[in-house]
Amino acid sequence: MKALRQVVRGLAAAGVTTGALLHPASAEAAAAASAQAEATGSVAAKAQVEATGSAAASSQEKGVGSAQVKAGGSAGVQGGQVMSLPSLVAYVRNGDIYVSKGASEKRLTTGGTHARPRWAPDGKSLAYLKGGYLWVMRADGTGQRRLTTRAAGGPSWSPDGKWIAFASLSCSGGPGVYRISATAGAATAGGTTAGAATAGAATAGAATAGAATAGGTTAGAATAGAAAAGAAVAGAATAGAAAAGTATAPEILFPRDCRGEELPPEPAPVTARAGSLSERLRTDDAVAWSPDGTRVAFRGGDCESVYDACLSVGTVATGGEQTVAAYGGGSLQTSGFAVVPSWRADGAKLAWTAYQKGETKADDQPVHLVEYDTKTRVKRNVGGALDREIAYLGTSRAVVTGQVKAGSWIVIVDLARGTRAPFHEGSQPSVQPVR
Numbered sequence: 001m002k003a004l005r006q007v008v009r010g011l012a013a014a015g016v017t018t019g020a021l022l023h024p025a026s027a028e029a030a031a032a033a034s035a036q037a038e039a040t041g042s043v044a045a046k047a048q049v050e051a052t053g054s055a056a057a058s059s060q061e062k063g064v065g066s067a068q069v070k071a072g073g074s075a076g077v078q079g080g081q082v083m084s085l086p087s088l089v090a091y092v093r094n095g096d097i098y099v100s101k102g103a104s105e106k107r108l109t110t111g112g113t114h115a116r117p118r119w120a121p122d123g124k125s126l127a128y129l130k131g132g133y134l135w136v137m138r139a140d141g142t143g144q145r146r147l148t149t150r151a152a153g154g155p156s157w158s159p160d161g162k163w164i165a166f167a168s169l170s171c172s173g174g175p176g177v178y179r180i181s182a183t184a185g186a187a188t189a190g191g192t193t194a195g196a197a198t199a200g201a202a203t204a205g206a207a208t209a210g211a212a213t214a215g216g217t218t219a220g221a222a223t224a225g226a227a228a229a230g231a232a233v234a235g236a237a238t239a240g241a242a243a244a245g246t247a248t249a250p251e252i253l254f255p256r257d258c259r260g261e262e263l264p265p266e267p268a269p270v271t272a273r274a275g276s277l278s279e280r281l282r283t284d285d286a287v288a289w290s291p292d293g294t295r296v297a298f299r300g301g302d303c304e305s306v307y308d309a310c311l312s313v314g315t316v317a318t319g320g321e322q323t324v325a326a327y328g329g330g331s332l333q334t335s336g337f338a339v340v341p342s343w344r345a346d347g348a349k350l351a352w353t354a355y356q357k358g359e360t361k362a363d364d365q366p367v368h369l370v371e372y373d374t375k376t377r378v379k380r381n382v383g384g385a386l387d388r389e390i391a392y393l394g395t396s397r398a399v400v401t402g403q404v405k406a407g408s409w410i411v412i413v414d415l416a417r418g419t420r421a422p423f424h425e426g427s428q429p430s431v432q433p434v435r
Contacts, residue, residue: 083412083421087434088139089391089399090117090126091410091426097128099139099432100424108141113271116154116286116428120161120182123432127155127164127182132269134166136182139432147184148250151269154286154340157182159293167285167298168250169267171258175285175300177314184248254312255302256319277367278355281339281388282309288341288350297324297341297350306330311338311352324372325354333359338370344392345433350374351398353388369400371415382415391429401427 084102091098095112098105108126117128119139127136127147134152137144153167153175163179170176252258273280287298294316301312301321308328312321325338336356343350350372356365369383369390382398383390389401393412402411402420410423 083423085393085412085423085431087123087432088119089410089423090119090430090432091424092117092428093424093426097126097141098424098426105424106141108137109144118155118157118430119432120157121159121433122161123435125182126430127157129154132271134164134180136164147180147182149266150178150250150263151267154284156287156289156296158289159291163289165253165287165289165296166250167287169264170252170255171261171264172255173264174304175298176252176258177254177287177296177298178250178252180250181248253296253316254298254314254319254321256314256321259319277386278337281353281355281367282337284339284353286340288343290343291345291347297343297352299337299339307332308335309337311341313350324350324377325352325370327356334363336365340389342390342392344395346395348374349392351382351390351392353390383413384420387411387413389428391431393431399423399429399431401429 086101088099088101090108091100092115095114096110097108097114097117099108100106109128109130113131115129117126119126124139125136126139127134129135129152130144130146132151133146134148134150134155135144135146147164148166148168150168155164155166157164158179162182164182165177165179167175168178249263252261252263283299285299287296289296290313295313296316297311297313299309299311301310301314301323303310303312303321303323303326306329307323307326310323310327311325313324314321326332327334327336327338334356336354338352338354340353341350342352352370352372353367354365354370355367356363358364365381367386367388368381369387370379371382372379383400384402386403387400390398391400392398396414396416398413398415399410400413401408402413402422403409404411404422404425407425408427410426410429412421412423414420
């Protein structure tokens with residue numbers, strides 16, 4: 001482990017962009033691809049716009065049928081009526097963040113390089129990426145504030161709104177999951193890690209305490225132990241930041257072995273990535289905090305020591321991990337990935353964007369959505385071919401990024417009946433919680 005950490009630090013010192021595995025591709029590239037399409041009249045070029053906040057991949061992934069939605073130019077049209085939603089949906093178009101719940105929309109940012117907006121539990125704020133770093137702003141676009149100097153993957157709020165989880169380079173050399181106070185002071189370059197070791201050590205101790213409380217008791221006691229652990233971690237983070245005399249430092253949640261370790265060098269953010277849709281999505285490190293606050297879903301984890309690619313659900317209190325999707329390695333003959341997890345509000349379902357290359361063409365599955373029952377562990381595919389980046393609207397509906405007229409649109413999907421309605425051009429949807 002120590003040797004690997006030295007290699008990671010050496011790469012960072014040499015200027016190697018280790019953050020290349022951690023961030024959505026550039027929205028500026030999307031605009032360039034779109035401009036090229038307009039200039040040349042090439043439908044194929046225009047199809048390469050918007051996925052994961054950048055130039056999206058071709059909509060003609062091998063094996064894809066015609067599950068695309070046909071739509072006119074207006075938003076959310078179904079049966080001649082413009083659909084309206086009970087709350088706002090935030091999404092990205094050409095590198096900027098928009099919000100809408102009907103025919104009209106509001107642009108919240110300018111200048112591009114924005115990605116992965118995520119609503120706070122109270123619906124009053126948004127966390128998002130700008131230039132590969134974590135930022136927050138109010139729901140109307142004001143009060144934009146940078147939280148981290150570490151390059152970050154897609155964020156997710158704790159259900160109490162106090163913390164924001166994000167992905168970044170860990171001490172193991174792979175993607176890790178961090179959390180930072182949602183009220184942390186504005187981040188500036190340098191000087192943000194001094195209190196992290198103290199906070200991390202307390203995190204490990206708190207996790208042990210939470211695990212001990214949970215051991216041999218009822219589920220209610222386990223939840224109480226997790227809450228106690230979380231409180232101890234919060235106190236440690238605050239104390240560490242105060243001792244450092246700087247903006248609040250992020251603390252590592254996963255992998256567990258990195259808790260209490262010195263934070264690795266800050267990777268350079270990467271906001272441009274080439275390749276097809278599947279290649280672009282493969283290393284998207286968006287995370288998702290569970291509605292009960294006890295777990296975080298994320299790409300990678302301890303399972304990467306066995307499989308080529310995997311998705312994990314980690315327990316915040318103990319640091320333990322459960323593998324929910326895996327590709328390649330071990331006894332598996334398939335390759336692929338599972339990324340961009342999303343919880344249903346009741347915690348009963350966890351969904352993600354997946355891709356599979358099988359032993360035969362019959363086993364191939366282009367980019368698609370998988371829904372996982374957290375109790376029975378049964379999986380099923382939902383939506384259509386090339387659907388991705390799901391956000392639940394309730395128990396039976398969701399918004400996804402889908403293909404409409406060879407471009408990326410937010411699409412409203414009825415998960416039970418399979419009906420679909422285009423909403424607005426864009427990608428990476430997030431649904432404002434209804435209170």
